[in-house]
Amino acid sequence: MPVLVLNTSLQPLSVIPERRLVVLLSKQKVAFVDDAVRAVIEDGIAERRLNAEEPVIVQLLANVRVPRMILRPTRANILLRDEETCQYCGKQSRELTLDHVLPRSRGGQSTWDNLVASCRACNGRKGNRLLKDAGMHLIRQPRPLQHEYAGFFLLRYPRLREAYEAFLSSAQISVAAAH
Ligand SMILES: [Zn+2]
Known part of the structure; x- marks a missing residue:
């Protein structure tokens, strides 16, 4: 554990x-x-x-x-960050692909801000084009994981996250009771 x-x-x-x-x-x-x-x-x-x-x-x-x-921008981490939601059409799916926003063929890197979860349909539609050429939009800008995501890694540990949330609420109750 x-x-x-x-x-x-x-x-x-x-x-x-x-x-x-x-x-x-x-x-x-x-x-x-x-x-x-x-x-x-x-x-x-x-x-x-x-x-x-x-x-x-x-x-x-x-x-x-x-x-x-x-945290590396692995497939699992990108899907977690994007909440298993296609970043083009908003569809939730367990069968998402990773899309390079700036295609690899145009020098796009496999980085937090260039990788998004994408359903197969959107990925196929976009192909090797730039977003503007494909007439597509991101539902939100992909961001690297930094300090403000302090709790993000907990998503990978559902039991720890649950325990942490339970601990926080009990801590807040005892803080409130002390006043
Ligand atoms: Zn899609």
Whole structure:
């Protein structure tokens, strides 16, 4: 189970493997946000059989540098960013292709801002043409994943995302109750 690391203000920072968690714990850099999970993980570490089933969320005790996960514009990541929606006609489909907005034959690169999810029909219609020549439009401008997408990578870990959302709402309730 990958481990979600939050910064001190509870924003998702990165997802790390369990072995990296062990290092952060031994250096006392992070704290668990859930005592039950902490008990399971501490037992697992003590017995050297760390393989947590449940989502693990930890929070940095001080804002230190954590290696940021580099997200590459893979097919899976582009489809996630585009919410499995054709960026030309808006059709949702599980059978999308990737389209180079500026075609490869014209020097288009496989980058976050030049790759979009496209249904087969739109991809075929556009072919090797530029958007204006094909009379087609993007429903939104493809953007690279940067800091403002801090929570994006959570889309790839539905259970962690669910756990994070549940944690956030319970954290907000306890903040509200404290006032
Ligand atoms: Zn389409």
